[in-house]
Amino acid sequence: MTDRTTTPAPLAPGSVIGIMGGGQLGRMAAIAAARMGYKVHVYAPEAESPAAEVADAWTRAAWDDAAALDAFAAAVDVVTFEFENVPAASVAGLAAKRPVRPAWTVLETTQDRLSEKDFVNRLGIGTAPYARVDDVDGLVAAIERLGRPAILKTRTLGYDGKGQARIAAEGDIRAAAEAAFATIGSRPAILEGMVDFGCEISVIVARTPAGEVRCFEPAENEHRNGILHLSRVPARVPAAIAAEAERIALALAEAFGLEGLLAVEMFVTRDGRVLVNEMAPRPHNSGHWSFDAAATSQFEQFIRAVADLPLGDPARLVDAEMENLLGDDIDRWRDILAEPRAKLHLYGKSEAKPGRKMGHVTRLGTARSNS
Ligand SMILES: Nc1ncnc2c1ncn2[C@@H]1O[C@H](COP(=O)(O)OP(=O)(O)O)[C@@H](O)[C@H]1O
Numbered sequence: 001m002t003d004r005t006t007t008p009a010p011l012a013p014g015s016v017i018g019i020m021g022g023g024q025l026g027r028m029a030a031i032a033a034a035r036m037g038y039k040v041h042v043y044a045p046e047a048e049s050p051a052a053e054v055a056d057a058w059t060r061a062a063w064d065d066a067a068a069l070d071a072f073a074a075a076v077d078v079v080t081f082e083f084e085n086v087p088a089a090s091v092a093g094l095a096a097k098r099p100v101r102p103a104w105t106v107l108e109t110t111q112d113r114l115s116e117k118d119f120v121n122r123l124g125i126g127t128a129p130y131a132r133v134d135d136v137d138g139l140v141a142a143i144e145r146l147g148r149p150a151i152l153k154t155r156t157l158g159y160d161g162k163g164q165a166r167i168a169a170e171g172d173i174r175a176a177a178e179a180a181f182a183t184i185g186s187r188p189a190i191l192e193g194m195v196d197f198g199c200e201i202s203v204i205v206a207r208t209p210a211g212e213v214r215c216f217e218p219a220e221n222e223h224r225n226g227i228l229h230l231s232r233v234p235a236r237v238p239a240a241i242a243a244e245a246e247r248i249a250l251a252l253a254e255a256f257g258l259e260g261l262l263a264v265e266m267f268v269t270r271d272g273r274v275l276v277n278e279m280a281p282r283p284h285n286s287g288h289w290s291f292d293a294a295a296t297s298q299f300e301q302f303i304r305a306v307a308d309l310p311l312g313d314p315a316r317l318v319d320a321e322m323e324n325l326l327g328d329d330i331d332r333w334r335d336i337l338a339e340p341r342a343k344l345h346l347y348g349k350s351e352a353k354p355g356r357k358m359g360h361v362t363r364l365g366t367a368r369s370n371s
């Protein structure tokens with residue numbers, strides 16, 4: 001495999017950015033790319049694609065369709081992702097023909113909760129205590145080692161709280177282990193000790209192939225049923241915690257040799273430590289506030305990083321709160337539009353299934369003074 005990811009060459013406007021994945025993250029990235037004069041070609045297998053609706057071209061094909069991947073590579077100038085569970089072999093094939101940003105190694109590490117946590121800990125950055133689990137016996141041993149309450153998570157393919165089972169503090173250990181392992185589909189997993197956090201925050205960092213790095217300030221995130229409900233900037237944490245969170249995100253971006261965006265979800269413990277929960281090498285739901293409230297949005301920054309352009313200023317211009325619109329929440333669109341400082345974003349999805357991300361609203365606060 002020829003690795004061309006390090007070839008430094010800013011991509012000129014008019015070039016084609018290939019995005020693997022067809023969801024709302026790709027949609028908002030495509031909108032940012034179009035504004036900057038780029039063409040976007042989406043690769044996504046689903047029948048409906050929020051990203052393809054606003055892109056210049058769409059390859060609708062399976063993730064492992066070799067002929068479709070070849071044609072896609074031939075049609076684009078650079079490849080990136082808004083979905084990180086693309087098969088390794090498909091990415092390797094693309095990387096032989098075009099720069100792929102971020103590199104496959106970043107996706108590989110972050111796809112698997114075990115390799116992800118190992119990577120973070122090797123850098124001396126903390127996470128929840130964790131143990132590898134392959135079967136019920138292993139889970140019983142892990143519960144005895146880490147204690148309860150704890151949380152069992154599939155190593156791969158989990159999102160929005162899916163593929164997780166909580167293990168309560170009380171009750172028979174073996175019965176709890178059997179039930180939890182069955183709940184996640186008896187798949188390779190990790191057990192995590194429950195973190196007693198004061199709040200959750202996330203930092204999105206951008207790094208270009210040329211090595212320029214910039215962080216968005218931490219957002220404070222509230223989850224409901226394992227799904228992000230609200231992100232608030234500024235986060236209500238002391239300046240030292242915010243600085244530590246940014247230091248961690250920068251260290252991770254450098255360790256990966258990142259080319260693109262990395263979102264880092266973190267726990268702030270009640271005793272003032274910052275632990276990494278998980279990472280995503282792409283734009284992130286907790287950065288949607290930046291579309292309306294920052295000098296440069298995460299989506300513009302994403303395009304800049306992937307195209308090897310100078311990064312923009314990620315500074316927040318106004319305080320903001322982003323609320324996700326899940327399922328039937330979308331029915332509130334008329335009321336939201338009537339709010340004077342609310343920015344409504346809908347993703348064009350036809351079916352409002354419960355828990356499905358249909359859109360979001362960012363409510364702008366007071367303008368930041370220059371003093
Ligand atoms: N070890 C933990 N301790 C406490 N809360 C947790 C832990 N792991 C996950 N959670 C809660 O569940 C949410 C979703 O878990 P996460 O690992 O981020 O999975 P997903 O990939 O579904 O977002 C977290 O944002 C947090 O609120």
Ligand SMILES: [Mg+2]
Nearest residue numbers: 160265277278
């Ligand atoms: Mg998460």
